[in-house]
Amino acid sequence: MTYTIKGNTGEWEVVIGLEVHAQVISNSKLFSGSATDFGAEPNSQVSFVDSAQPGMLPVVNKECLRQAIRTGLGLNAEINRYSVFDRKNYFYADLPQGYQISQLYHPIVGEGQIEIDLEDGSTRTIGIERLHLEQDAGKSIHDLDPKRSFIDLNRCGVALMEIVSRPDLRSPEEAGAYLRKLRTIFRYLGTCDGNMEEGSMRADVNVSVRKPGDEFGTRTETKNVNSIRFVMQAIESEALRQVKLVESGGEVQQETRLWDAGKGHTRPMRSKEFAHDYRYFPCPDLLPVNLPESFVDAIKSDMPELPDDKKKRFINDYGLPAYDAGVLVAERETAAFYEQVAEAAGNAKLAANWTMGDFFGALNKADIALADSPISARQLGGLIKLIADDTISGRIAKDVFEIMWETGKDAETIVEEKGLKQITDTDEIEGIIDQIIADNPAQVEKVKVNEKLLGWFVGQTMKATGGKANPGVVNKLLKDKLGL
Amino acid sequence: MAIDRDTVTRVAFLSRLEIEDAQKDAMTHDLSNILTFVEALNDVDASGVEPMTSVVEAYAPLREDQVNDGGYPDKVLANAPDRVQDFYAVPKVVE
C-alpha cells in the first residue's frame, strides 16, 4: 500500500534516502592502535595519532577493510579491491585533525541492494549506492560546564562504515524495515553490533516530498538520528513540515537539520553548517589500498548464510510462510535456535508455531533474552515431537511447556511423571464412551436430532480421561456409537 | 586569476584565519599574483593523464588489528591550553 501525505492540494509522495553510519567491530581504531571499547575513561583510548599531535600519521587497520568487505558482500554489492582514502576538511571541536579521513572518490564498496521485509509479508528491493570507510569523531559534552564544552576523543578514529541508500524508500515503515534489515545483516556478519543506544549505528535521514510522478523535490538532511523509531518519526514530521511549507507557498531549503526527540520534530542546525566546503582530496599520508583477489576470496569463503538466503531456505525446505520465515531469521541466534528446535521436533511447521508462539511469548513475558532461556532448543523440540507423534495433545503440551519452563525438565520426563500420555487405546476409550451413553439417555436422544450436541459428548469423554484421550479417536468412536 | 576581497573573506573563513581588514588588500593582491603564477599550467595538455595519487608505486601497508597504542591520557593532554580533568575544554558549542 502506498504511503502518502494528504495535503490541501492532494496527495504527496515521500522520498527517503538513508545514510547509515555503522561502527565497525574491531579491536583497534581505523588508523591507530588505540582500543575501541565503549564507555572507557575520558581520553584513555587516545593515541598521539587520534589526538592529531604534530607529525602523526595514519596506518590502515586490515580488519576494518575486511569488515567493510564482509558487509559489502552482505549487501550484495560490488567490492572494490582498489580504494582511496580522502580527507574531508572542516573544523569542529571533536575533529582533532581538522579533517575526517573518509572515502569519497573510490569507496571500498560500490553498488548493491537489499530486500526489506514489510509487515504485510511483501518485500521490496532497496538500492545501495555505496559503502565507504571513515573515521568517527570524538564526543563533545555540553552539560558539564556552563561556558565550555568538554572533548573526549575516545571514539575519535573508530572505524565507521557509511552506507548510502538510493532514494528508494517511500514511507517511514520502509525506512524502519530497511534499518532493521541492515542491522540484521550487520549482526549476522559480526561487523557492527547495531546498537543504536550506544551510538554504534546512527542515521542521516534525507527526506523530500513530491506529487506522484513529479521530479524529486528539494531534500533536507536530518543528522545523527539514533533510533529506528526516531528515524520513522523524523521522516513523518519532516515530510509533513515540507508539505505544509510548499502548500503555503514556501520553498524547501536544502539544509541540514537536527532531530529534536523531545519535541518530536526536526529543526535547522544553528551552527554555520551552510558555509561548509569540504575540500575533499586524497589523503597524502596514505597510499591507495589495493587488495589482492585472495583477500576478498578468503572473506567470501568465510561468509555465513545471509538472512535472505536463510529465509528462502526456511520457506522452501521447511514450508514456512514468508512472514514466519522473516521473523525467525531476523536474528541469527533465533534462526539457529529455531533450526535446532525443528530438528529435534521432526516437524518444522509445528516447531515454527511453537517457537514464535508460546516460546517467544514466554520469553517476552519473563523479559529475558533467548540466550537466558530456561528451556533449550533441544527440550522445546522434544516437547513438539511428543505432539507430532500423538504422545500428548496440543492442549496437554501447553501444560507440559509451563512445567518445563518452571523446572527445566525434559518434556518426556514430565509426561511420564505426571502420566499425561494421550490415550489412543480404542478399547479403553470405547469403555468410557459406552458408560457415558448409558448414563445419559436423554442426551443421546437429543444429539440424534441436533448433531451439534456431539461436542457435549466429546467434552464428557475428555473430562473422564483427564484430557488425555486422543480427540480424533474420541470423535470417530462417538459418531460410530451414536450412529451419526 | 585575480580574486576579490570577498573571496579572500570567504576563504579566510573556510581556513578559520582571522585576517584584519587592513591586511585584506595585501592578501588579495598576493593571492591573485600566486594564482596567476600557477595558471601557467593552463598551457599543459594533461588530458588522458591520471592525477598522481602517490609518487611511489606502492600501496598502503596494512596493520594487524591489535591494541598497542593509547592509554596515556596525561601524554595526549600534556600540552592542552585548557584541560579540565581528563577532557580538553573549548568554548561552548551550540549545535
Added chain:
Amino acid sequence: MSNALDLTLADALSALEKKELSSVELTEAYIAQMDATRDLNAYITETPDIALDMAKASDARRAAGDVGLMEGVPVGIKDLFCTEGTRTTAGSHILENFVPTYESTVTTKLFSQGAVMLGKTNLDEFAMGSSNQTSYYGDCASPWKAADGKARTPGGSSGGSASAVAAKSALATTGTDTGGSIRQPAAFCGITGIKPTYGRCSRWGVVAFASSLDQPGCFGRTVEDNAIMLQAMAGYDPKDSTSIDRAVPDYRAQITGDIKGKKIGIPKEYRVDGMPQEIEKLWQQGMDWLRDAGAEIVDISLPLTDKALPTYYIIAPAEASSNLARYDGVRYGLRVEGADLDDMYAKTRGQGFGEEVKRRIMIGTYVLSAGYYDAYYNKARRVRKMILNEFLDVYNQVDAILTPTTPSAAFTLDDAPTDPVTMYLNDVFTVPASLAGLPGLSLPAGLSSEGLPLGLQVLGKPFEEGEVLNVASVLEAAAGFQRL
C-alpha cells in the same frame, strides 16, 4: 683537541674510536661554538645540558663496546622533528610552548645510533620559505659574508641547520626537504646536504608541511658525512604508510669514486633566462670534472621543468592547508580566546601563523574549494605525474642528472624579495625532483664573484642515494672547495 671543530663527521668518529677525544670533549667544543656563533640565530632552542648528558652516556657506551653509527656525534635537529621533552616550534608562534611527549622516528634512530642533540635549529615557519625569514624566532644568517659585509640568508627552509653546519656549531644536522629546503640552504651555506628518495626516511613525528613532498634528510661538511648520517636515519617505518619497505644499502661503501662509464644527464631546460654567467660556468665545470673522471655527459630534455613551480605551488599549499588545520588551539599550542569556537579558531590561527603560512593556507584552501578542485588541484596532480614520467623516461638513458642547485648565490637578508612569487623562483632547480620524489644532493662547488658559495645538484634514480653520493664524491674531490 684544539681543532675538534675542524673534524668532519667521519674524522670525528675515527678520533672517538681511537680515544683521541671523547664525546664529552667534542660536545663541549660544539657547545662553546654554539655560544660563540649565537648571533647567527641558527638555533631556536639550545639544549647543552641534554647534549652533555647524551655525550656522557655515549662515552660510557663506547667504553662498553656498544658503538652506534653516530656514536658521540653532536648534531643539531631541525625544529620540525618532534623531540620528547624538548620544545618543538616548527618556527611558529602557534607552537611556541609545544613540548612533545613523543620522539620522531628519525631522531629516535639517530639517538639510538649514538648521536648527541645540541639543540633545535631555526627554520622557516612550518618549513614554508626559502630564506629562513618566515621564522617566528627571527632571521637566521649564514656565516658566509661577501665583500659588502652584509648578512646573507642561509636559505630555507632548513636555514638554521645549514648555517649551524657551516658555522661549526653542529657537526651535522637534520633537515627536511619539501621543494628544496635541504639542497638550497646547503648551496647557500657552502655545505653538503641530501634529500633522499621520498619514502626513504620516516616522516613520523616530523611536523608536516606537504605530506606527499616532505622528506627528512641531512646536512654535513662532506659527502661522506652525509652518507654516514643518512645511514642512521633511513629505513622503513611501519608507522609511516608512505615509507618504503626496502633495504638500506651501505651508503659509505657505495662511495667508490669510480664513475667510469656512468651517464650523467644535463637537462637543457635548466639553462633558464637570466641565469648568472658564473652559475652557467660552474655547471660546465661540473660536467668537465665528471667527464674527466670517465663519465659520459648526455644532453637530456625535461620539457616540463618550467611547469614544476606552478605545480608545486598548488600541491604543497593544498596539502598544507589541510595539514595545518590541526593547529586550532584545542589540544596543544597557542590559544587565543574568542567569542565562540569559530572565533577562537580564527583568532588563534590568525595570530599564531605568520604571513607566508597564512598565504599558503589560503591558496591551498582556495585551490581545493568547490569549483576549483579540478582546474587547479587535479590539473596539478596530472602535471606532476607527467613530470615524474619525464624523469623516469630520462633515467632510461642516464644514471644521474647534474644541475646547478640555485639560480643565484645567497641574497642578503635586507634585500630578500618581498614578493612571494619572486621568492618562489629560488626553488626552480630543486622543485622538479621534489615533485618526482627523487633523491637529490647539493654540494659546494665554487664561489661566486662576491665570494659566496655556489652549489651543484646531483639527482638520482629512485632509491639510488648511493649513486648520487658517489657521483657527488667525484665532484667534491675535483672541486676542492674550501670550507669555512
